[in-house]
Amino acid sequence: MTKKIKLGLLHTMIRGDEKLLIDAAKKTGIVLEIVDIREAVFNPLHHSYSFDVVLQRCVSTVKGMHALEFFESVGIPTVNSLSIARICENKFVTSLMLAKYKVPTPKFFLVFSESKAKEAIEQLGGFPIVIKPLSGSWGRLVSKINDMDCLESILEQKMVLGGPQHHAFYLQEFIEKPGRDIRVNVVGTKVVAAIYRESNHWITNTARGALPQSCEITSQLKDITEKTVAALGEGVLGIDVFETKKGLLVNEVNHTMEFKNVQRVTGVDIAGEIIEYCLSKIRL
């Protein structure tokens, strides 16, 4: 009797995206086990996980990353891979990789003091600039810094109120956007869908109220996305792209992408693509 493929869906809550994945998995006839890792004990010497592949969908980045570390260490293939997750969960590391492989991206630097931040502002082309936490999402704790007074205030707040992670200042040039940015959805190495995220605010996350609209996958968009995947690695990725007068720039790469809005707006079965990709990662 042929053994049925067993997929583990790791989560810390089931949202609309995970419901779409559950439905897509059920259509394939594989065995799906839904694992709330908040209840897990990750001990490599005492575990009974027997998945052929796991799909990591934890809304908590810390929990999700540790789950990936565990499953990789016990030899179970993961989506996404630990290597690309480690890159994407840190914005500075992502920027370093993009720069290393000459993928167009906003200018950036990292410093550990106010004085060094002030010295290096000109490297970003002067004010305004943007400060972001090294690990963060949904546009949270992202600030536009218009002048030196603002820079001093924000850095003081981070030093006094933030933990050590917030004492590493990741600064980026501010990019004037045309009232929108682009979210590209990649599965494996394939660009499966793209949306504009339209907003009058300079922060264009849908979590901050930006409205999704279908976006054509132009050759330029496909090209920069493929360069990004070649630089960072393949996976289930949400790539944020800015349109500028000088061309497209890759701002960030997300490794636990949300896609229910994209699926609704574009009609692309992203959940189905993700499940197929997971099955392709099974070691025979």
Add this chain to the structure above:
Amino acid sequence: MTAICPICEATIEVTDSIEMSEIITCSDCQNKLEVKNIQEKNITLVEAPKVEEDWGE
């Protein structure tokens, strides 16, 4: 199926495909709720966890 909102005590309609740990919104008070237990047609809801700093994509 129905469930009771733990915050406003409204009776909420839920789909038959409801999953453990699923996040739903109370149709009355609009609070986010998490499915804590499913036993036959008896569903227990709790207030959903609040957003934490490391949540996201």
